[in-house]
Amino acid sequence: MSEADLTIHVCTACRRVRADLPEGYDQPGLALAEALAERLIAKGSAIPVLPVECLAVCKRPCTVAFAADGKWTYLIGDLETETHLDEIVGAAEAYAASANGIVAWKERPPSFRKGVVARVPPLPARQQG
């Protein structure tokens, strides 16, 4: 599993409603990116996790994008560090192992079935397999 198999982009701009905070929101993406990177490193994975300033989804924090050269790109929202870290890692491993980025429905964790924001096919010139 390497950058060639998958790069994970994590949006750090999205605001999550938090009535208990003075500002009324927090921005949980950076903490998710850090926790996800740590978890992958602990597993010996070389999948890179890149914080991104804005994926322009905005209303579904945290949002992440799975992308790789020659594969479909998937955008997934509504992810939380506290509850979904294991599912994100599992989904990442399945995506990285896939030929084209499309993981069978039954192999997708619940948060990845519900959270799809969009997907984009690979460029024709760079399609694999």
Place this chain on the structure above:
Amino acid sequence: MSEADLTIHVCTACRRVRADLPEGYDQPGLALAEALAERLIAKGSAIPVLPVECLAVCKRPCTVAFAADGKWTYLIGDLETETHLDEIVGAAEAYAASANGIVAWKERPPSFRKGVVARVPPLPARQQG
């Protein structure tokens, strides 16, 4: 302007509510893809338009994706052939001419300011400029 500068993916699966039709909906993406391709060819552009079975946005027909090797990918929804064809062509030319896929806000047509569904950065190994 060539495939290297921009590939336009047009979702043909989205259903648009049409109370005047027996089914209650139509699927306007294919007509948009055809009209857009014709318009670009008529202008002498080599930007390819590819119908895609599903971009998984679903609720914002028509949805298109602008993508190119080494550039940000943009997903735009709420586009209609009848009203937005000129704006899509203009946005496509601006994207194709850009170094990284990011077009200045003031140069984006209204439908592209309002319609952003998501964006994804280029893979680190393939970033340009």
